[in-house]
Amino acid sequence: MSDWVDAKVYEIKNWTDILFSLRVEAPICSFVAGQFAKIALNFNGKRIQRAYSYVNAPNDKILEFYLTMVSGGKLSPYLRSLQPGKKLLITKKASGFFVLSSIPQCETLWMISTGTAIGPYLSILQYGKGLERFQNIILVHAVRYFADLSFTNLINSLQKKYNGKLQVKTIVSREKIFGSLHGRIPDLISNGELEKSIGLNINCKNSHVMLCGNPAMVYETKNLLKDTRGMELNLKEKCGHITSENYW
Ligand SMILES: Cc1cc2nc3c(=O)[nH]c(=O)nc-3n(C[C@H](O)[C@H](O)[C@H](O)COP(=O)(O)OP(=O)(O)OC[C@H]3O[C@@H](n4cnc5c(N)ncnc54)[C@H](O)[C@@H]3O)c2cc1C
Ligand SMILES: NC(=O)c1ccc[n+]([C@@H]2O[C@H](COP(=O)([O-])OP(=O)(O)OC[C@H]3O[C@@H](n4cnc5c(N)ncnc54)[C@H](OP(=O)(O)O)[C@@H]3O)[C@@H](O)[C@H]2O)c1
Structure with a gap:
């Protein structure tokens, strides 16, 4: 209770x-x-x-x-x-295991979100502690419309704070916006556009992928990464490469 x-x-x-x-x-x-x-x-x-x-x-x-x-x-x-x-x-007490202590050691941490699920990443990035061990942090925010890209000032200031270690990629699915990718997360991983835009690959040797938000996005992206990249779910009993949280 x-x-x-x-x-x-x-x-x-x-x-x-x-x-x-x-x-x-x-x-x-x-x-x-x-x-x-x-x-x-x-x-x-x-x-x-x-x-x-x-x-x-x-x-x-x-x-x-x-x-x-x-x-x-x-x-x-x-x-x-x-x-x-x-x-x-x-x-009074918070819940959940979508936290950095659940993430195994890796070079590149992908923080992938749809809509309001950018929230937990902003908390982790604002706090900062525990991120020293990653060489690269990639924050991906996918929304329907450009106007849904909230927190731009905060995100810009976080990019300055992390001094090149944090890359941010926005995805807008229902209009074409200069500087943002167009489409959905699983498609943009499948066709290589997301990784090309960042200049880093998602793989089971050096990456960990956090997925948060729309359950259909989480499900489809997990399956894609399992099938095409050999990545495994990160579970309490067995370390893997994908940690996720569904919003509904
Ligand atoms: C671990 C966890 C963390 C969450 N964190 C957030 C958060 O930070 N911000 C946030 O807005 N929501 C978050 N949610 C979702 C939130 O708990 C509610 O489900 C949401 O606010 C809808 O509640 P409601 O009573 O207004 O709608 P309800 O009367 O419960 O209607 C729910 C229906 O609305 C849809 N729905 C629910 N949540 C969303 C959503 N976020 N986007 C689109 N459709 C949705 C689903 O189809 C669902 O069946 C989180 C959920 C979980 C499980
Ligand atoms: N954002 C708005 O302007 C808007 C307007 C009216 C109502 N709403 C309501 O607000 C709530 C939340 O909307 P939201 O836009 O924040 O969240 P959302 O519907 O989860 O959309 C966020 C992003 O996730 C993508 N997405 C949806 N299903 C996906 C899947 N299976 N795989 C990969 N990506 C997927 C969307 O792409 P697609 O665009 O291709 O679906 C969009 O880019 C909903 O109840 C919605 O009805 C939002």
């Missing part, structure tokens, strides 16, 4: 009509970058709870979550309409 604590909304930052950051203050226990909390609201005495990944680094005072407002969703539309000062519930 989770322990819940009160959280207070600090800010709702709308990135688009659908995408927003929920920023809150709450007396949580410390978490590990890459983990998620459960957030809940009470509706007529019934608690509706959902999982959301931390975007902020564990040492930040304001807690940030990056959300899509799912049309007709039971919780996300209500979270978006909260005003500063409003109360909500959050789990």
